[in-house]
Amino acid sequence: MAGARGDTTPVIVLTALDKVPDRIAGLNAGGDDYMVKPFDLSELSARIGSVARRYAGKPNPLLHLADLEVDLAGRSVRRAGRAVTVARRRLVHGAATAFARQSCRYDAASGQKC
Numbered sequence: 001m002a003g004a005r006g007d008t009t010p011v012i013v014l015t016a017l018d019k020v021p022d023r024i025a026g027l028n029a030g031g032d033d034y035m036v037k038p039f040d041l042s043e044l045s046a047r048i049g050s051v052a053r054r055y056a057g058k059p060n061p062l063l064h065l066a067d068l069e070v071d072l073a074g075r076s077v078r079r080a081g082r083a084v085t086v087a088r089r090r091l092v093h094g095a096a097t098a099f100a101r102q103s104c105r106y107d108a109a110s111g112q113k114c
Helices: 020-028 041-055 088-103
Strands: 012-015 033-036 062-065 068-071 076-079 082-084
Touching: 012 020, 012 041, 020 033, 033 041
Parallel strands: 012 033
Antiparallel strands: 062 068, 068 076, 076 082
């Protein structure tokens, strides 16, 4: 995981693995937070906001998904390099939705599609 290599990219582990040893392994591998599927998007949104606050002022509070970039500290969104106008209150929830949908396409922990 990025955090284990000294990378400052925020990491929230989204997985179906719910045993305590799995959670410990995910956090020890560099995860900043760990959520077990299924989860509520509102909770994911709150956790993204929490991780973003911890990373405020740090070098790389960016989330990337394909051509989508969400700058949590700068509260901005870019798609294919172009700025996207998003209401501030929708920014984190929108990012949570996009990243949760992607996590349901591929479970990084198991290496399988879900």
